[in-house]
Amino acid sequence: MFQKILVANRGEIACRVAATARRMGVKTVAVYSEADAQARHVAACDEAVHIGAPPPRESYLQWQRIIAAAQATGAQAIHPGYGFLSENEEFAQACADAGLVFIGPPAAAIQAMGLKAESKRLMEAAGVPLVPGYHGADQDPALLQREAVRIGFPVLIKASAGGGGKGMRAVYNEDEFQAALASCKREAANSFGDDAVLIERYVQRPRHIEIQVFADSHGNCVYLFERDCSVQRRHQKVLEEAPAPGLNEALRREMGEAAVAAARAVGYVGAGTVEFIVEQRSAEDWRFYFMEMNTRLQVEHPVTEAITGQDLVAWQLRVAAGEPLPLRQDELQRHGHAIEARICAENPEAGFLPATGTLHVLRWPAHVAFERATSAAGVRIDAGVGQGDAISPFYDSMVAKLIVWGEDRAQALQRLDAALRDTHIVGLHTNVAFLRRCAATRSFAEADLDTALIERERAALFEQPGLPLAVAAAAVVAHTLAEEAAGQDADPWSQRDGWRLWGGATRHFELAQGETQHSVLLEHQHRGGLVLTVQGQRQALALRSQSPECHELWLGEGAAQQRFKVHTYKQGEQVSVFCAQGAAVLTEVDVLAHAGEAAQGGGGLTAPMPGKLVALLAQPGQRVTKGQPLAVMEAMKMEHTISAPRDGVVGELCFAVGDQVGDGAALLTLLEGTSHVAA
Incomplete structure (x- = not known):
C-alpha cells in the first residue's frame, strides 16, 4: 500500500479521499488555488501545495504543477477525483512517465472511452446496442445538420470529449440546430479543450x-x-x-x-x-x-x-x-x-x-x-x-x-x-x-x-406558495422577542414584553417577502396572551423559544389551533425561517433606516450572476423584443442565455466578449421607443 498520495482535486471528493486514506493509514497531500487557501479539503489532508490562481485553467488543470507537487512532497500516487483531470489521458500518461501511480485506468483506456464517438465505434464492434446517430470525425456544421435531418428530430448534440451535461443540447427542429450547435461547441471547447460533437436520436422518455x-x-x-x-x-x-x-x-x-x-x-x-x-x-x-x-x-x-x-x-x-x-x-x-x-x-x-x-x-x-x-x-x-x-x-x-x-x-x-x-x-x-x-x-x-x-x-x-406568510411572520416575531429577552436586564423596568398597568400594547412589524411589503401587528393583551394580525386576519399566537433560533409556535385557538416548530436565522434585516411545512425568507424592514430611499427603475440588461461574457447577440441601435436572447454568460462551467426583459432598442454595450462581470452588473442599456433604431 502507498505511504502517501496526492489528491489532484478539490471539494467533497478531495475530503472523501483524505478521510478514506486516513482510515487506511495513508497520508495525503492537497493542492489548492488562491481561492481555496482556507478550503476544507486543504485542512483534511496532511500537507498542502499552492498551485495557482482561482480559474481552473490556471490551477487545477495545470497537471505539470500537480506532478511537481507530488514529487516535491514524496507522494507515490495521484488520485484525480472526478472532474478536472480525472479523464485526461495526457495527465494519466504523464503520471506514469514521472514514476507516479495514477489512481485510475490506463491512459489508453481513458483515450478509448474519452471520445464518445470512438467509444461508440468500439461498442458497436463489441455488439453493445447503440442509439442511432452520427459519430464521425467530419465536424462541418452543414454536414452535422444534414445528419441531424437524416436521424430525425428531436436529436441530441453531445460534446464528444466530455460529460456532466456540458456541451449538450436537445434540438427539436431544424431551425434551432445551428444556434444549439454553436453553443455546444463553445461550451465543449471551454470545458474540455475540444469542440467536437456527435449527434444522436433523442430517445423519448428515457x-x-x-x-x-x-x-x-x-x-x-x-x-x-x-x-x-x-x-x-x-x-x-x-x-x-x-x-x-x-x-x-x-x-x-x-x-x-x-x-x-x-x-x-x-x-x-x-x-x-x-x-x-x-x-x-x-x-x-x-x-x-x-x-x-x-x-x-x-x-x-x-x-x-x-x-x-x-x-x-x-x-x-x-x-x-x-x-x-x-x-x-x-x-x-x-x-x-x-x-x-x-x-x-x-x-x-x-x-x-x-x-x-x-x-x-x-x-x-x-x-x-x-x-x-x-x-x-x-x-x-x-x-x-x-x-x-x-x-x-x-x-x-x-x-x-x-x-x-x-x-x-x-x-x-x-x-x-x-x-x-x-x-x-x-x-x-x-x-x-x-x-x-x-x-x-x-x-x-x-x-x-x-x-x-x-x-x-x-x-x-415551481412557483409553489411555500410556507404560509402568517407562520413565517410569527417566526420573525418570535425571533425578535427572543433576541430582546436575551439582551435585557432582570429588573421589571427593562422588560420589553408589552406589559402595561392598564390596557394592552400593539407593535408594528414591516416585513417584506420578495417585492411585496406587509404590515404585521402584534397585540400584547392586558390579561396576557398575544394576537397576530397578518393580511387583515387576526389569530391568537402563543410561543415558546429555546433560543433566538429555535421556537415552538401555536397559531389559532381551540380545534383550529396549529403547532409549528421553527428555526430562524437573521443576517442583517433578513430572517430565514425553516420548519417541517417549508421555508421562507423575510426582510424585517427598518423603516427609519430606509427613510428617503427612492426606487430606482431598471434601464437595461443585468448579469444574474457573476461570470464571463462569452457572446453578445445584439448591437447598439438594434430593436429587440421581450424574451429575445441578448447575451450568453459562462458561470460554474455552464453557459446561460440572458434574454431581453422588455421590448426596446439596444443602447450602449457595457462590456466586451471575454470580460468577467459581477452579479447585477449592467451588460447593456435598453432604450424605450424606436428613435435610435439602426437603418
Whole structure:
C-alpha cells in the first residue's frame, strides 16, 4: 500500500479521499488555488501545495504543477477525483512517465472511452446496442445538420470529449440546430479543450441507468449493480438511487455483463461507470443502449457504497497498489435502498442559475455520518465546505451530497424528506426546498422515472406558495422577542414584553417577502396572551423559544389551533425561517433606516450572476423584443442565455466578449421607443 498520495482535486471528493486514506493509514497531500487557501479539503489532508490562481485553467488543470507537487512532497500516487483531470489521458500518461501511480485506468483506456464517438465505434464492434446517430470525425456544421435531418428530430448534440451535461443540447427542429450547435461547441471547447460533437436520436422518455464496474490488473472485473440517475435538469443529475426501481434481475444481469464486456474491451483497470439509456416500451419490453463510459469514480458512487457496504475509494487505492479486487462477482450482495440528493448553490425558480455567496449558516441533520461508506447511520453527508465558507464563481455549484439509506425505498424516501427538512443553509440560494418537492412528486414517489420528470412535474415543483406568510411572520416575531429577552436586564423596568398597568400594547412589524411589503401587528393583551394580525386576519399566537433560533409556535385557538416548530436565522434585516411545512425568507424592514430611499427603475440588461461574457447577440441601435436572447454568460462551467426583459432598442454595450462581470452588473442599456433604431 502507498505511504502517501496526492489528491489532484478539490471539494467533497478531495475530503472523501483524505478521510478514506486516513482510515487506511495513508497520508495525503492537497493542492489548492488562491481561492481555496482556507478550503476544507486543504485542512483534511496532511500537507498542502499552492498551485495557482482561482480559474481552473490556471490551477487545477495545470497537471505539470500537480506532478511537481507530488514529487516535491514524496507522494507515490495521484488520485484525480472526478472532474478536472480525472479523464485526461495526457495527465494519466504523464503520471506514469514521472514514476507516479495514477489512481485510475490506463491512459489508453481513458483515450478509448474519452471520445464518445470512438467509444461508440468500439461498442458497436463489441455488439453493445447503440442509439442511432452520427459519430464521425467530419465536424462541418452543414454536414452535422444534414445528419441531424437524416436521424430525425428531436436529436441530441453531445460534446464528444466530455460529460456532466456540458456541451449538450436537445434540438427539436431544424431551425434551432445551428444556434444549439454553436453553443455546444463553445461550451465543449471551454470545458474540455475540444469542440467536437456527435449527434444522436433523442430517445423519448428515457431512463438513465448506469452500471458501476471495477477491474484490477490481474484480469478480474466485476459490476457492483446499477444506479438510476434519471432525474436531471439541463442533462445534469439531481437525484440518484440504487438499485434502479422496477429493473428485473434478468435485465440487471444483462446490463452488468455488457458493462463488464465494455470495460474488458479497453483493458480497463480501476473504478468506472458504463452509462445506458433505457427505453421502457412496455412493462415487459425494456431496451438499453450504450451512452458512454465515465473512466473515473462518479459523483453518485455513495449510493452504490450504501447498498453494497463497500468503500469504493478504498477499492481504488488497493487496486492501484496492485492488489486484486476484494470480492468476486458471486460474493457481491446488495441490501436496502439508497438515494443521493445533490445540494447545489443555485436558484431553481430562476432557471437554475448558479448562486455565489457566503454560507452564513450551514446546519445538517442530527445523527449523520460524514464521508463514510457505511450505511449504519441512515444519513450521510459528503461536503467540501463548512459554515462560513464562500461559494465562488470559479468552480462547480455543488455544496454537498446528502445520501440516505433504508431497508426499502419507502423508508429511504422518508429519511430523505426528513434530512432535507432539517438541512438549513443561509447566505445564498440553494435547491434544498426544490429537492424536497422533487422527491415528493407523484412521479418520483411512485418511481415513474425518466429524464423529463422535472419538466413533467413543473406544476408541483415551481412557483409553489411555500410556507404560509402568517407562520413565517410569527417566526420573525418570535425571533425578535427572543433576541430582546436575551439582551435585557432582570429588573421589571427593562422588560420589553408589552406589559402595561392598564390596557394592552400593539407593535408594528414591516416585513417584506420578495417585492411585496406587509404590515404585521402584534397585540400584547392586558390579561396576557398575544394576537397576530397578518393580511387583515387576526389569530391568537402563543410561543415558546429555546433560543433566538429555535421556537415552538401555536397559531389559532381551540380545534383550529396549529403547532409549528421553527428555526430562524437573521443576517442583517433578513430572517430565514425553516420548519417541517417549508421555508421562507423575510426582510424585517427598518423603516427609519430606509427613510428617503427612492426606487430606482431598471434601464437595461443585468448579469444574474457573476461570470464571463462569452457572446453578445445584439448591437447598439438594434430593436429587440421581450424574451429575445441578448447575451450568453459562462458561470460554474455552464453557459446561460440572458434574454431581453422588455421590448426596446439596444443602447450602449457595457462590456466586451471575454470580460468577467459581477452579479447585477449592467451588460447593456435598453432604450424605450424606436428613435435610435439602426437603418
